[in-house]
Amino acid sequence: xxxxxxxxxxxxxxxxxxxxxxxxxxxxxxxxxxxxxxxxxxxxxxxxxxxxxxxxxxxxxxxxxxxxxxxxxxxxxxxxxxxxxxxxxxxxxxxxxxxxxxxxxxxxxxxxxxxxxxxxxxxxxxxxxxxxxxxxxxxxxxxxxxxxxxxxxxxxxxxxxxxxxxxxxxxxxxxxxxxxxxxxxxxxxxxxxxxxxxxxxxxxxxxxxxxxxxxxxxxxxxxxxxxxxxxxxxxxxxxxxxxxxxxxxxxxxxxxxxxxxxxxxxxxxxxxxxxxxxxxxxxxxxxxxxxxxxxxxxxxxxxxxxxxxxxxxxxxxxxxxxxxxxxxxxxxxxxxxxxxxxxxxxxxxxxxxxxxxxxxxxxxxxxxxxxxxxxxxxxxxxxxxxxxxxxxxxxxxxxxxxxxxxxxxxxxxxxxxxxxxxxxxxxxxxxxxxxxxxxxxxxxxxxxxxxxxxxxxxxxxxxxxxxxxxxxxxxxxxxxxxxxxxxxxxxxxxxxxxxxxxxxxxxxxxxxxxxxxxxxxxxxxxxxxxxxxxxxxxxxxxxxxxxxxxxxxxxxxxxxxxxxxxxxxxxxxxxxxxxxxxxxxxxxxxxxxxxxx
Amino acid sequence: xxxxxxxxxxxxxxxxxxxxxxxxxxxxxxxxxxxxxxxxxxxxxxxxxxxxxxxxxxxxxxxxxxxxxxxxxxxxxxxxxxxxxxxxxxxxxxxxxxxxxxxxxxxxxxxxxxxxxxxxxxxxxxxxxxxxxxxxxxxxxxxxxxxxxxxxxxxxxxxxxxxxxxxxxxxxxxxxxxxxxxxxxxxxxxxxxxxxxxxxxxxxxxxxxxxxxxxxxxxxxxxxxxxxxxxxxxxxxxxxxxxxxxxxxxxxxxxxxxxxxxxxxxxxxxxxxxxxxxxxxxxxxxxxxxxxxxxxxxxxxxxxxxxxxxxxxxxxxxxxxxxxxxxxxxxxxxxxxxxxxxxxxxxxxx
Ligand SMILES: Cc1cc2nc3c(=O)[nH]c(=O)nc-3n(C[C@H](O)[C@H](O)[C@H](O)COP(=O)(O)OP(=O)(O)OC[C@H]3O[C@@H](n4cnc5c(N)ncnc54)[C@H](O)[C@@H]3O)c2cc1C
Ligand SMILES: Cc1ncc(C[n+]2csc(CCOP(=O)(O)OP(=O)(O)O)c2C)c(N)n1
Ligand code: SF4
Ligand code: SF4
Ligand code: SF4
Ligand SMILES: [Mg+2]
Numbered sequence: 001x002x003x004x005x006x007x008x009x010x011x012x013x014x015x016x017x018x019x020x021x022x023x024x025x026x027x028x029x030x031x032x033x034x035x036x037x038x039x040x041x042x043x044x045x046x047x048x049x050x051x052x053x054x055x056x057x058x059x060x061x062x063x064x065x066x067x068x069x070x071x072x073x074x075x076x077x078x079x080x081x082x083x084x085x086x087x088x089x090x091x092x093x094x095x096x097x098x099x100x101x102x103x104x105x106x107x108x109x110x111x112x113x114x115x116x117x118x119x120x121x122x123x124x125x126x127x128x129x130x131x132x133x134x135x136x137x138x139x140x141x142x143x144x145x146x147x148x149x150x151x152x153x154x155x156x157x158x159x160x161x162x163x164x165x166x167x168x169x170x171x172x173x174x175x176x177x178x179x180x181x182x183x184x185x186x187x188x189x190x191x192x193x194x195x196x197x198x199x200x201x202x203x204x205x206x207x208x209x210x211x212x213x214x215x216x217x218x219x220x221x222x223x224x225x226x227x228x229x230x231x232x233x234x235x236x237x238x239x240x241x242x243x244x245x246x247x248x249x250x251x252x253x254x255x256x257x258x259x260x261x262x263x264x265x266x267x268x269x270x271x272x273x274x275x276x277x278x279x280x281x282x283x284x285x286x287x288x289x290x291x292x293x294x295x296x297x298x299x300x301x302x303x304x305x306x307x308x309x310x311x312x313x314x315x316x317x318x319x320x321x322x323x324x325x326x327x328x329x330x331x332x333x334x335x336x337x338x339x340x341x342x343x344x345x346x347x348x349x350x351x352x353x354x355x356x357x358x359x360x361x362x363x364x365x366x367x368x369x370x371x372x373x374x375x376x377x378x379x380x381x382x383x384x385x386x387x388x389x390x391x392x393x394x395x396x397x398x399x400x401x402x403x404x405x406x407x408x409x410x411x412x413x414x415x416x417x418x419x420x421x422x423x424x425x426x427x428x429x430x431x432x433x434x435x436x437x438x439x440x441x442x443x444x445x446x447x448x449x450x451x452x453x454x455x456x457x458x459x460x461x462x463x464x465x466x467x468x469x470x471x472x473x474x475x476x477x478x479x480x481x482x483x484x485x486x487x488x489x490x491x492x493x494x495x496x497x498x499x500x501x502x503x504x505x506x507x508x509x510x511x512x513x514x515x516x517x518x519x520x521x522x523x524x525x526x527x528x529x530x531x532x533x534x535x536x537x538x539x540x541x542x543x544x545x546x547x548x549x550x551x552x553x554x555x556x557x558x559x560x561x562x563x564x565x566x567x568x569x570x571x572x573x574x575x576x577x578x579x580x581x582x583x584x585x586x587x588x589x590x591x592x593x594x595x596x597x
Numbered sequence: 598x599x600x601x602x603x604x605x606x607x608x609x610x611x612x613x614x615x616x617x618x619x620x621x622x623x624x625x626x627x628x629x630x631x632x633x634x635x636x637x638x639x640x641x642x643x644x645x646x647x648x649x650x651x652x653x654x655x656x657x658x659x660x661x662x663x664x665x666x667x668x669x670x671x672x673x674x675x676x677x678x679x680x681x682x683x684x685x686x687x688x689x690x691x692x693x694x695x696x697x698x699x700x701x702x703x704x705x706x707x708x709x710x711x712x713x714x715x716x717x718x719x720x721x722x723x724x725x726x727x728x729x730x731x732x733x734x735x736x737x738x739x740x741x742x743x744x745x746x747x748x749x750x751x752x753x754x755x756x757x758x759x760x761x762x763x764x765x766x767x768x769x770x771x772x773x774x775x776x777x778x779x780x781x782x783x784x785x786x787x788x789x790x791x792x793x794x795x796x797x798x799x800x801x802x803x804x805x806x807x808x809x810x811x812x813x814x815x816x817x818x819x820x821x822x823x824x825x826x827x828x829x830x831x832x833x834x835x836x837x838x839x840x841x842x843x844x845x846x847x848x849x850x851x852x853x854x855x856x857x858x859x860x861x862x863x864x865x866x867x868x869x870x871x872x873x874x875x876x877x878x879x880x881x882x883x884x885x886x887x888x889x890x891x892x893x894x895x896x897x898x899x900x901x902x903x904x905x906x907x908x909x910x911x912x913x914x915x916x917x918x919x920x921x922x923x924x925x926x927x928x929x930x931x932x933x934x935x936x937x938x939x940x941x942x943x944x945x946x947x
Contacts, residue, residue: 074605440598440631448603503827504787505632505815510640515607534607551831565603573632573815 001528003547003554006496009430012582014542015559016492018081021068023404025428025586026050028065028081029492033444035084036485038478043088045098050586052122052168052403053147055160058086059473060151062280062398070491073538074514074561077453079488083473087481089160095167100129100590102171107131109193109417114138114181117145118399119390120198121168122406123413126589128171130414135192136173139180141232143169145200146391147399149228150250152257153469184358184386194385194413197358197372198406201391205350207245212303216310216345220303223254223348230257230468239343242266243313245300246348247277252284254346255292260468267340268294269313271330273320286472290461299330301337303345312341351396371395378422379409387413410589426587435493435579442579444490446566454484489564494582497555499547501576508568508577509533514561517568523554532558602626614650622647624674628667634786634812635665635734639672641789642703645796646673649844657693657700661686661715664741665707665734665812673703684715687722687731691913694727697923698914701800702729709739712748712767719769723776723805728912730799730806733769734786736814737825744817755822768894770904773807774887779910780806781886783901785830786813794842795903801842803864804910811899835893837878837902838871863908871903880906 004011014020018028027046034043047054061082069078109132113120116138124134140149143165147156169175181187187195204222207213213220219239223246229235242263244255247270258266268287270277274296277284284294298315305311315338318330353371358364364383365373372381374388381388389409390402412422435443457474464470476484509517515534522531523545529536536543541560548554569577602623610618622643627636646656653675660666662683669678677700681689690704711719711733722731737750746754749769750762773781780802784792792810799806811830813819819826824833838859845866861869861880871880878889886905893900920927 074608447599447601448605450604503632503815503819505634505813505827506637506640506787506789507632510636511602511627513603513606515610534609537609550828561605561607563603563605565599567599567602570599571627571631571636573630 001523001543001545004542004544006544009428009584011542012430012432012494013428013584015494015562016582016584017068017070018065018079019492019584021064022051023064023401024051024407025404025584026065027492027583027585029488029490030583031088032079032081032084032485032488033490035087036445036482038482040088040091041093041095041098044092044095047085047088048095048167051400052125052406053118053164053399054085055089055164056147056156057400058082058084058089059156059160060147061085061400064400070489070561071487074563075452080453080456080476080484083456083476084481084485086475087478090475091478099167099171102128103131105131106133109133110135110191111413111417112137112187112190112192112195114184114187114195114197115145115199115390115392116140116143116175116177117198117200117390117402118147119392119402119406119409120145120196121165122403123196123198123389123410124171124173125168126407126410127414128168128173129590132417134173135176136169137176137179137181139178141177143175143177145198149231150224150253152227152231152253154256154260154464154472155253157469157471182357184364185362188362188383188386192385193417194387196409196413197386197388197392198390198402199392201351201353201396203352203354204347205352207300207347207349210300210302212305212310215305215308216303219310219344221344221346223250223346224351226346227253227257230261235261237262240264241342242344242346243340243342244268244346244348246270246350247272247279247294248348248350249279249283250351251346251348252279252287254348255287256290257468258344258346259290259292259465263344266292268292269298269300269315269340270294270296271299271318272328273297276320276328290465295340297330298338299332304339310342310345312339313345314339351391353392353395377408377425378412379405380412380416380422385416407586407588411587414589428587429583429585431583432494432496432580435581436575440570442493442566444493444579444581445486446490446564446579448489448563448565449486451483451487453487454480491564492582492584493564493566493579495544495557495562495564495568496578496580497544497546497557498576498578499549499555501574502546502549502555503574503576504549504551504553505573507571507573511567511571513565513567514563516558516560516562518556519549519553520556521551521553523548523556528556529558532556534558536560600626613647615652617647617650617653619643619647621675622653622673624669624671627671629664629671630816632815633664633740634736634810634814635668636671637786637789638732638734638792638810638812639668641786641792641796643672644789645793645800648793649797649800651701651800655699655701656703658703658705659686659690659693660705661707661710662741663707663710663739664814665705665736666710667741668734669703669705684710684713684718686710687715687718687727690729691722691725691727694729694913695919696925698728698919699923702727703800704729704731706731706733707740708733708735708737708747708749708769712769716748716767720772720776723773723778723807725913726777726779726804726910726916728804728914730796730802730808732808732810734812735769735809735825736812736818737823738814738818740814740817744814751824754824755820756818757816757820761822768890769809770807771887771890773809774883774890774905778807778905779804779907781905782807782903783809783811783899785811785834785901787827787831788834788901791836791840791902794840797842797844798840798863798867798869798903798906801844801863801865801867802906802908802910804907804912830899833897833899835898835900837875837880837889837900837904838873840903841870841872843868843870861906861908864910869903869906880904881908883907
């Protein structure tokens with residue numbers, strides 16, 4: 001292998017597994033250290049800068065960072081990154097003074113944002129400090145999009161959402177709520193300099209052709225419509241026996257909400273085997289904890305109605321068969337259909353986009369799936385002044401993806417309005433700073449603790465099932481948060497090697513607890529990964545290969561299970577190894593926090 | 598400064614024949630200077646014992662005084678250990694070995710501990726052919742007492758202090774050969790590929806196995822004008838051969854070119870295979886070994902590798918014909934066989 005080019009910022013970025021996996025590249029270990037230092041406000045602002053909704057995300061994020069977390073490779077469970085974020089949000093001081101200044105003199109450019117979900121709000125947050133004038137349109141009564149209409153209050157209290165939406169709208173965004181946009185042409189004609197479409201994927205899939213669908217209609221609900229009707233107080237009850245169709249997170253929210261609105265026997269029924277259910281493991285766990293059984297391999301056959309009223313559903317029991325390419329086919333077992341009694345059915349089998357309000361003669365191209373053609377980097381459509389982001393761009397994802405796309409769209413919109421190259425992106429802002437404070441003294445907590453992941457306490461189930469607004473999770477206590485924070489391995493404190501200082505005493509190789517380091521003369525061989533002290537079988541993790549040393553060997557470090565314990569650097573007599581903190585900031589349209597935050 | 602090593606190890610850490618990982622052979626974290634050669638030797642011992650699937654409780658570590666003699670704390674934390682007085686490790690080892698011949702004895706000493714204060718004891722443990730591995734971690738100085746020249750320091754060599762050593766050095770390898778050691782090797786802390794097989798062979802050897810390991814003292818004797826600094830040693834090293842150690846139960850699979858390799862079958866059935874780099878040298882001929890060492894020294898080179906082995910050597914227990922059972926397990930009944938037996942003995946002497 002060739003010597004590693006560590007001047008490429010992506011090399012060290014990749015070592016910070018959590019940050020790399022986060023769509024918005026939140027500097028996770030940095031905020032976890034700030035939590036350990038009890039500086040919750042600074043921890044919050046580090047988050048706010050990257051992901052805009054730390055309080056919301058600290059409760060609801062899909063947390064792609066956690067399966068990526070290095071800790072999960074050396075023991076059973078990753079660091080509770082997401083719930084630590086909540087600790088920062090819940091314990092911060094007033095942050096209003098740290099919010100960016102908004103110029104009173106505007107730059108003369110007007111932007112329309114359609115939809116007030118996290119994608120649009122992020123665009124607003126990034127462009128307001130630059131002096132743009134922003135009109136925000138949404139058909140709901142307040143901002144937040146699906147964070148408000150879909151994510152139930154027992155997972156996300158309204159106060160938390162309001163606070164973080166307000167930080168943005170209080171920047172002077174002109175909000176137009178209760179305002180459905182039924183024509184893009186109408187907006188285009190208003191002469192905006194740029195338009196951002198962040199309307200999400202608001203249409204729930206139905207089973208319109210299934211037998212009995214029309215007859216049972218008054219007791220059959222589309223999951224997401226039903227959830228928003230609950231959120232806005234229009235629906236307050238449901239029948240005793242409820243069937244929820246679908247195995248994703250929407251199904252989990254539907255079944256748990258049903259339990260709070262009078263559902264006694266709530267059953268989640270999915271077509272696929274359990275392993276293929278899309279819901280996050282923790283969402284499934286929480287639903288089971290609330291006494292909700294799951295039935296798998298049940299394909300809906302009919303809604304059964306008696307005297308014009310829904311009484312049951314009929315299912316075909318199936319088995320999953322896989323062909324050699326792994327394609328799944330659900331094959332009926334031939335057993336007699338299974339009848340499940342019910343008073344209501346919630347259909348939570350997927351969401352779609354709905355662009356009926358976009359005229360097709362505007363020059364905005366749609367592809368064969370009837371989705372707008374959107375550039376995956378700039379988020380620009382084929383109508384140059386129109387940009388897309390969030391679920392509206394490429395279909396339903398999650399809040400953090402909507403935020404990440406909002407940031408990128410904001411950069412593009414800014415460039416577009418300023419006559420710059422829309423595709424241009426500034427390199428990420430990076431710094432690499434030694435953490436040495438003295439001989440064998442580091443400015444980070446290098447010792448590795450053995451603690452297993454701490455459990456987040458929950459409110460008593462007898463209370464939470466009574467009132468849909470009582471938040472189930474209580475969040476970590478500050479003591480527990482501190483202990484959980486100590487589990488973080490500080491992966492951003494990089495092991496940095498300087499060839500010319502190395503005297504090849506092997507001390508680093510000998511001390512490394514996880515056998516990451518090997519001096520070898522076989523560094524040019526293809527099977528290098530098998531010729532290290534411990535085989536480097538995780539191909540997603542890089543090898544850090546030095547220039548050849550004096551003895552014609554090279555130093556090879558497998559990044560996979562490095563604990564960032566700093567022992568290699570402590571045992572190095574010449575400081576050829578150093579522990580250096582790597583800060584990586586995605587460049588945004590604006591640096592949105594004030595100095596000193 | 599870290600006083601503890603993290604508990605986590607590589608998740609795919611292999612296990613040896615008796616189900617242990619390398620972690621089971623580690624000791625506590627070293628307190629030696631960062632980069633000290635001695636730590637590499639400890640790592641070599643850990644690897645060798647792991648590879649040989651030795652049960653840690655079957656090993657006794659013995660040492661004298663010095664940075665080198667501190668190292669038994671840093672390996673084989675589950676084994677027996679005795680940190681004796683300066684230069685007196687050989688007599689403690691002799692006593693222990695006589696009491697219990699069933700343990701594996703690993704003695705760790707320094708050049709000060711062996712070639713100065715313990716020189717007399719060293720000579721006697723060699724000539725008695727005590728069954729042990731005796732390692733000198735040779736840095737040419739008294740590391741622990743801040744780097745004074747030791748008796749193995751080469752004439753003219755300069756430590757950090759800056760004064761050239763005016764005296765003749767003692768070459769411990771030549772001494773061992775002279776005094777009748779039955780396994781003699783030299784190696785370098787910075788060359789584990791060579792050191793580890795030598796440690797394994799030395800443990801397999803029945804009798805006194807001596808390894809002189811050059812082990813730079815980074816703090817007091819790694820400066821440019823020292824002949825025991827990392828660079829100097831690397832530049833002047835010359836190997837007799839490459840050595841492979843094949844444990845008894847392992848099938849011999851690698852094939853060597855005819856004529857290029859020599860095999861020696863050890864007392865316990867394991868095999869030492871050399872790929873000779875040096876002609877006119879025979880590892881089983883003491884005098885050719887002495888000549889080879891001399892010749893290299895004349896040329897200013899450091900001869901390393903296995904120098905001499907007598908695979909059929911008789912260790913101290915065989916020489917004095919002790920019973921097979923460890924002496925410490927003999928009971929009063931074994932030791933006081935009673936009147937009848939005593940009468941018999943007396944009778945035989947009349
Ligand atoms: C039940 C459910 C639970 C979820 N839970 C989570 C979770 O726990 N964590 C997570 O990360 N993600 C979750 N998601 C997904 C997440 O809510 C979305 O991915 C995210 O909100 C998308 O953001 P967005 O900005 O693209 O659009 P949205 O949040 O969908 O916002 C779009 C807004 O635009 C409005 N709008 C649409 N069309 C028009 C129009 N023509 N005129 C005016 N306004 C319009 C909509 O009413 C809406 O307010 C969940 C989704 C559902 C359905
Ligand atoms: C009886 C006695 N005399 C002197 C000393 C002081 N002393 C401690 S260590 C040492 C020399 C150690 O040198 P070496 O064996 O080479 O070990 P190193 O530290 O170099 O590894 C001396 C002289 C002592 N501890 N005990
Ligand atoms: S251990 Fe900490 S820094 Fe490393 S991936 Fe996990 S959360 Fe991120
Ligand atoms: S920081 Fe150094 S010693 Fe610690 S695990 Fe990583 S490579 Fe090994
Ligand atoms: S003084 Fe020298 S011998 Fe002692 S620990 Fe330090 S480097 Fe090693
Ligand atoms: Mg010494």
